[in-house]
Amino acid sequence: MRNNPYKSELKAARSQRNRLKTISARLKEMSCEWDGVSGWLETESERLADSVDEHLKALEEQIQDWEQGPDSQRDD
Numbered sequence: 063m064r065n066n067p068y069k070s071e072l073k074a075a076r077s078q079r080n081r082l083k084t085i086s087a088r089l090k091e092m093s094c095e096w097d098g099v100s101g102w103l104e105t106e107s108e109r110l111a112d113s114v115d116e117h118l119k120a121l122e123e124q125i126q127d128w129e130q131g132p133d134s135q136r137d138d
Contacts, residue, residue, distance in 0.1 A: 068128035075125050079118065086114040 066072070093107035 066128070066131050068131070072125060072128050075121055075128070079121055079125065082114055082118050082121070086111050086118065089114065 089107050089111035093104050093111065096104035096107060
C-alpha cells in the first residue's frame with residue numbers, strides 16, 4: 063500500500079465506510095422504535111438504511127479497486 067497512488071482516497075473511504083455502517087445501524091434502530099407507532103416513519107427509516115447500505119456496497123467495491131492499484135482498474 064505504500065506505493066499505492068490511491069492512499070489518500072483509501073483513507074477517506076475507509077473512514078466514511080465506518081461512519082456509514084454506524085449510520086445504517088442507527089437508522090435500523092430508529093425504524094424499530096417506530097414499530098406500532100408510525101408505519102410511515104418506520105418504512106422511511108428502513109428506506110434510508112437501505113439507501114445507506116447500497117452506498118456502502120458501492121464504496122466497498124471502489125475500495126477494493128483502489129487497494130489493487132491503478133493497473134487493475136475496471137472499465138465500468
